[in-house]
Amino acid sequence: MNPNIKPSAQVALLAVKDPVSQAAATVTSGWLSMANVQAILAVIQTGVLGTAATVDAKLRQATSSAGADAKDITGKAITQLVKASNDNDQAMINCRSDELDVNGGFTHVELSITVGTAASVISAAVWGFYPRYQPASHVDSVVEVID
Known part of the structure; x- marks a missing residue:
């Protein structure tokens, strides 16, 4: 470990889903x-979930930034979050580049979040x-990094 290297130089914020009351639908990060x-x-973060709401999240892979040949990454989905027990919770999905179908030419990932049944407060970061x-290199919405 080199204590002279700033943490913000070693980790990149690639995508953000700002906190929002998300209607029942699927939202994605875009291809990274x-x-x-x-x-x-x-x-993935939840706030207060709507009545009987569910939240699912997974990572998908593609061969281009346009999402060509998109498919799920095996084993990269959370256990469904539900209103009964998952208000104000977080879930995390780790993925190494070698877990993509590299032999098939897969080079891009996206986070896909599906809110089911009722609008719910969610946010996410990749x-x-x-x-x-x-x-x-951070996503363009990062307006300042303090040394």
Whole structure:
């Protein structure tokens, strides 16, 4: 470990779903290239879920930034969150670049969150770890990094 390297230079915020009361629907992060990071961490957060609401989240993979040949990444889905026990909870999904179907040419990932039954407060962030080049490049909505 090198204490002279800032944490913000080693981890990249790649995508954000700002807190919102999300209607019953599926929302996605958009396709994120794994070319410059060796792993990602998707963090899903719930606020108050609507009556009988459910929240599902998973990682998908594609061969391009347009989502060509999109398919789920095996084993990269959370256990369904439900109103009865999951208000104000978090779930995390880790994924290394070598867990993609690299032999099939898969290079991009997206976080997919599905809210079922009733509008619910959710948010999410996708973080990239072990950047191939430093400092790490953050999503454009990061307006300031303090040293």
